[in-house]
Amino acid sequence: MNEQARRRPSKTYRRPKKDPVRILAFEALRAVDERAAYANLVLPPLLKIAREAGDFDNRDAALATELVYGTLRRQGTYDAIISACIDRPLRQVDPPVLDVLALGAHQLLGTRIPTHAAVSASVELARVVLGDGRAKFVNAVLRKISKDDLDAWVERVAPPYDEDAEDHLAVVHSHPRWIVSALWDALGGGRAGIEDLLEADNERPEVTLVARPGRVSADALLDTLGEESGLPGRWSPYAVRLTEGGEPGAIDAVREGRAGVQDEGSQLVAVALANAPLEGTDNRWLDGCAGPGGKAALLAALAAERGAHLLASEKQPHRARLVERALAGNPGPYQVITADGTRPPWRPGVFDRVLVDVPCTGLGALRRRPEARWRRRPEDLEGFAPLQRALLREALKAVRVGGVVGYATCSPHLAETRVVVEDVLKGRGGPAAEAEWVDARPLMPGVAALGDGPDVQLWPHVHGTDAMYLALLRRTA
DSSP: OOOHHHHOSOOOOOOOOOOOHHHHHHHHHHHHHHHHHOOOHHHHHHHHHHTTTOOHHHHHHHHHHHHHHHHHTTHHHHHHHHHTTTOOGGGGGGGHHHHHHHHHHHHHHOOOOHHHHHHHHHHHHHHHTTTTHHHHHHHHHHHHHHTOOOHHOOOOOOOOOTTTTTHHHHHHHHOHHHHHHHHHHOOOSSSHHHHHHHHHHHOOOOEEEEEOOOOOHHHHHHHHHHHEEEEEEESSSTEEETTTTTTTGOHHHHHHTTTTEEEEEHHHHHHHHHSOSSSSOEEEEEEOOTTTTTHHHHHHHHHHHHTTTEEEESSHHHHHHHHHHTTTOSSSOOEEEOOTTTOSOOOOEEEEEEEOOOOOOOGGGGTOOOOOOOOOOOOHHEEEEEEEHHHHHHHHHHHHEEEEEEEEEEEGGGGGHHHHHHHHHHHSSSOOOOEEEEHHHHHHGTTTOOOOOOOOEEEEESSSSSSEEEEEEEEEE
């Protein structure tokens, strides 16, 4: 053999093909993992850049969105399946490799992408972002996964329900075990209800708009969108649901602030507080935890219709700026301030209506922020507990006798909902609040399955909303 033949490579090197859709999905997952970012904040700017560069059309954007959110929602299930296909603990696999494997697993088990295309595209992605050596590992693992469908894999990796119900549900429905347990306690009932709730958490939520009173009506918004793009809300008189593929940023009313993106559950909370019966004055309203501004904007519009003034207070300066942006253009009087609701600058007893949508674990919005389920820990509840109670106590001081306070959370966890209210009313950890329950159910007319009251817990699988909680309290002395 001559020297030239000896030096010729046995196999011609092939440059890996760059797939813009999967590279973008991988970048979004890395941002979620490395920077503790949220996909709903990371993904839109990445998609905008890709569109402006001419790399993406609407179909590409839809696929990238499905890959990111689908992978995050089913991460627990995919981790269990990947773990069964490798010979080392999952924690010993580098996170970027796990992201590529999870993206591949979702394409194989959670989409209609053909098996060969899912494997080859994932291996090409691995070659681009990880290198040839790790691409071989990705290829081997994904080929194992491709031998069975999702149902077969789940039956293999999930413990039987009769042996460990919570762990079975955790693997099947991709939620941490402690969240399964907490949601089950809050929901009550048997297996069917909790499975419906967990599955609803894994569904893509509708995009819902709020038509801000005095600026645009829901009917006018629907007329603008047309029957193919918009549907009436289920419960809120101000809600409009976008059909699949609708882009809020392309709607004039949204760009101009006359409408906004807001879950229907959040709308119901604001409307219920605004409509709670009062005797006497109804001039001064307070949103004591106003950021990022969705409920404040609706409250400000409702207050303006009655000639009332809204004070919107937010502790974090950057969130206060978001509130100012949300309220800009409101026809009635309002003020936005940066202040701590546990050490308020306002005098006690001066407001007629007060809302405190307190910081919480956000377990009620896992449909929208699927990564939160993997980020939260049980000990987070202890961190929020003192703040939630302090904010409610100060809200009850801020309202006048006869006025109404709305305590709201985007969490169904009992430790963040009814337990907080009962502790404040009964004086656990502080003086007992002189207040009484107001039945919130009649203030959500037409909404089904609101329970025994007097407080209200909304559910994704029942109401199609985030799992918002509302307690209404009237100050008595």
